[in-house]
Amino acid sequence: MNKLRVSGSAFGVGFSVQVDTPGLLAEVRRRLPPTWRPGAGGQPRRRYAVMHAADGLRVDAGDETLGRGLSHAGAMDVLESDLQLFVAQHARAFVFVHAGVVGVGGRALVIPGTSGAGKTTLVSALLRAGAIYYSDEYALLDARGRVHPYARALSVRAAGGGSKVRVPVDRTRGRTGRTPLPLGAVVLTEYCKGGRWKPVRMTRGEVVLGLLSHTVPARERPREVMATLARAVGGATLGVRSVRGAAGGVVRALLTLAGGGRSGARLPLHGHPARVRPAAPAPGRRGSGSRR
Amino acid sequence: MAQEVDGETLLYVEATHQASCLNGPAARIWALCDGERTVEAIAAGAEMDPDVVQQAVKQLGEAGLLENAAEAPAGVDLRRRRMLVGVGLAAIPIILLVTAPTARAATSQCTPPGSICGPQEPPCCTGSTCQPGPTGTCL
Numbered sequence: 001m002n003k004l005r006v007s008g009s010a011f012g013v014g015f016s017v018q019v020d021t022p023g024l025l026a027e028v029r030r031r032l033p034p035t036w037r038p039g040a041g042g043q044p045r046r047r048y049a050v051m052h053a054a055d056g057l058r059v060d061a062g063d064e065t066l067g068r069g070l071s072h073a074g075a076m077d078v079l080e081s082d083l084q085l086f087v088a089q090h091a092r093a094f095v096f097v098h099a100g101v102v103g104v105g106g107r108a109l110v111i112p113g114t115s116g117a118g119k120t121t122l123v124s125a126l127l128r129a130g131a132i133y134y135s136d137e138y139a140l141l142d143a144r145g146r147v148h149p150y151a152r153a154l155s156v157r158a159a160g161g162g163s164k165v166r167v168p169v170d171r172t173r174g175r176t177g178r179t180p181l182p183l184g185a186v187v188l189t190e191y192c193k194g195g196r197w198k199p200v201r202m203t204r205g206e207v208v209l210g211l212l213s214h215t216v217p218a219r220e221r222p223r224e225v226m227a228t229l230a231r232a233v234g235g236a237t238l239g240v241r242s243v244r245g246a247a248g249g250v251v252r253a254l255l256t257l258a259g260g261g262r263s264g265a266r267l268p269l270h271g272h273p274a275r276v277r278p279a280a281p282a283p284g285r286r287g288s289g290s291r292r
Numbered sequence: 293m294a295q296e297v298d299g300e301t302l303l304y305v306e307a308t309h310q311a312s313c314l315n316g317p318a319a320r321i322w323a324l325c326d327g328e329r330t331v332e333a334i335a336a337g338a339e340m341d342p343d344v345v346q347q348a349v350k351q352l353g354e355a356g357l358l359e360n361a362a363e364a365p366a367g368v369d370l371r372r373r374r375m376l377v378g379v380g381l382a383a384i385p386i387i388l389l390v391t392a393p394t395a396r397a398a399t400s401q402c403t404p405p406g407s408i409c410g411p412q413e414p415p416c417c418t419g420s421t422c423q424p425g426p427t428g429t430c431l
Contacts, residue, residue, distance in 0.1 A: 056406075065427060070406040078407055081400075089395045098399040115400045205300030205313035209390045212311050216399065218392035222304045223293050226311070230295045230302060 010036040011091035011140075014045035015083055024050055027072065030166065031080040033087050034152045046086050050075055061086075084137065088216040094140040094148065095221075095228045098214040101134035101147055102126045103177045104258035107184025108147035110139045112214040118191040118247065120154055122254075125247040127174035129255060134177045138216075145232030146180035183232045185258045186210060188241035189250070195243035197250045199257070207239035305356050309392040312355050318385035321348045325358055340383070348385035355389050403430050 004025060007016040010033035017028050028050065049060045057075035058068040059082075067078040088096035099112040100119035109131070113119045120136040127133055135150035142148060153166040169176050188202070188210045202210065208229045212218055218225050233239070240257065244250045295302040301319035303312045314322055317340065324334040331349060335342040352358050402417035403409045409422035409430045416422050416430035423431045 064408075066408055067406045068429060069431075074404070074406045077404060081404075085395055085399060088399075114398075116402070203300060203313075203315070204298040205302055205315070206388060208297060208302055209311055209313050209388055212392055213390050214393070214398050216395045218398065219309050219394060222306060222309075222311075222392065226293060226295050226302060226304050230297045234297060 006032070006038070007040050008032065008036045008038045010034075010087050012043075012093060013087045013090045014040070014043055015048065015086070016045070017048040017050060017079065017083075019049075020051045024072075027076055028079065031076050031083075033084055034150055046083070048079060048083065050079055085216065088138060089220065090217075094142055095225050096150075096216040097139040097141065097211050098137070098216065099139040099211075100136050101139045101150075102258075103132035103134055103181050104184065104255055106181060107258060108134060108139070108181040109185050109187065109254060109258035110147065110183060110211075111187045111189065112139070112211055113188075113190065114214070118189075118244075121191070121247045122189075122244075122250070124154060125251045126254060127169065129251045131174075131255065131258075132177045133169045133174045134181075141183075141228050141232050142180060143228060143231075145183060145228055145230075145234070147183055147232075148180045149177045151176045182235055183237045185254075186233070186237060186239040187254060187257065188239070189244045191247075192243040192245070195245045197242050197244050197253055199240035199242040199253070202239035202241055204233045204237065204239070207233045207237060210239065210241070303357060304392070308356050310356055311390050311392055312357060313388040315386040317344075317383060318348055318352070318387050321345055321385055322352055322357060325349065325352065327360065340385075344383075344385065348387070351385070351387050355387055357387075405430050 002018070004020060004022070005016055005018045006025060006028060007014075009015065019025050019028060046061055051058050051060075053068065055069040057070040057072065059066045059070065059075050059078045061082060066082050067075065070078060097110070097112055098114065099110045100123040101111070102109050102123055109126070111119055111122055123133070123136045133149075133151060134147065135152070136154050137152060138150040140148040140150050151169065153168045155166060186202075186207045208226070211229050211233075212225065215225055215229070238257065293304050293306075299316050301314040301322070303314065304310070305312075317338070320338045321334055321340070324337045329337070331346050332342050334349070335345040338345065349358070397414060400414055402415055403413050404417050405420040407413075407430055409416055409428045420430040422428040
C-alpha cells in the first residue's frame with residue numbers, strides 16, 4: 001500500500017492523488033469532495049500528483065500539468081477545483097449546477113453563479129439568518145429535479161482576494177441539510193458595489209436558461225440536462241434576477257422569496273426582463289425556413 | 293431537442309450548443325415553419341400580424357432554429373412599428389438565447405495564478421496574465 005497516495009470515489013467517480021510528503025496528504029484529504037469514500041472503485045478515474053519542485057508545488061492530472069510554481073494553498077485550490085469539476089462533469093446520478101444552495105421552509109433556494117460572484121458570502125449570510133446549508137459550490141439535481149446537498153466546508157476568500165479559507169458549517173452555527181428538497185426559488189444575482197436589490201421576475205423558461213448557463217455537463221449530456229432542469233422548475237419554482245449590494249441587505253428578501261415561492265404574492269417584483277428581444281416588425285415578405 | 297415548460301418551448305441545438313426559450317407566440321410560429329408555408333400562411337395559421345411573423349422568422353433563423361431561413365431585408369418600417377405599439381407583450385414572439393457553457397466556464401470566469409492557461413481556458417484572473425511557453429501559465 002502506498003502511504004503517500006489516497007484513492008477513492010465520490011458520486012461514483014474514481015480518483016487518486018499521489019503526494020511526496022505526509023503533510024501534503026493530510027491537506028489533500030481535507031480538500032476531497034464531500035461524501036467521498038476511500039477505495040479503488042468508481043469510473044472514470046483521474047490520477048493526480050502533487051509534488052514539490054524547485055519553484056514550488058506542481059499539480060498534474062495524468063499527463064496534463066494543471067499548475068506549477070504554486071504555494072501549498074494554491075496547489076490545494078488547483079487540485080480541489082479540478083477534482084470537483086471532474087466529478088461534477090462525470091457523475092451520472094446527478095446534474096451538477098454551479099450554485100450556492102440553502103433550504104428554507106422545506107424548499108431549496110438556489111443561487112447560481114461563477115466563482116467570485118459572491119455565492120458563499122450570500123449563503124453564509126442566509127445561514128446566519130436560519131437557513132439550512134446545502135452547498136456553497138454545487139446544486140445537485142436528481143432525475144426528479146430535487147436538490148441534494150453537496151455540503152463541503154464553506155470556502156471563504158481571504159481579504160484582498162487571495163486564497164480561500166475553509167470554515168466548517170457548524171462553526172457558523174449553521175445546520176446542514178440531509179434530505180433532497182424540491183426547487184423553491186432560483187436567484188440570479190451578482191454583487192455590485194452600491195447595487196440596489198430590485199428583483200425582476202423570470203419565466204420558468206428563463207429560469208431553465210439561467211441554470212443551464214451554470215450547468216457543468218450541459219454540453220456532454222444536453223438532453224438529460226434540459227429534461228432535468230425543466231422538471232426541477234416545473235413545480236412551484238419562482239425565479240428572479242437582480243444585482244445586489246451587501247449580502248446582509250438582501251437576506252430578508254431572499255428568505256421571503258424562498259418562503260413565498262408557491263405564490264410569490266408578497267414579492268416586490270419589477271417589470272419584465274430587459275434581455276428579452278421582442279420581435280420588431282420589418283417590411284417585406286419571404287418564405288419561411290423550416291424548423292430544425 | 294425540444295422541451296415544454298409552462299407554455300414556453302425550450303430548444304437545444306447540439307451543433308452550436310445554443311439553448312433557446314420561445315414564448316407561446318414564437319413557439320407557434322416555429323411549429324408552423326415547415327419549409328413549405330409562406331410568412332403569410334404562417335401568420336394566418338398563428339393568427340398573427342405577418343410583419344411580426346416575418347421578424348420572428350428572421351430571429352428564429354439567426355438563432356439557428358430554422359434550416360433555411362430567408363434573409364430578411366435590412367431596415368425597419370417605422371410606420372408599421374408604430375402600428376404595433378398597441379399590441380400586448382403577451383402577443384409578441386420572444387426568443388431568448390444562451391450558449392451552453394463548457395464544464396470549466398460553468399464554474400469560473402477566470403483562471404487562477406499558477407494554473408495552466410490557453411485558448412480553451414477562461415482568461416487569467418485579475419492581476420495575472422497568461423505567460424507564453426510550451427503550456428502557458430497565469431502569472
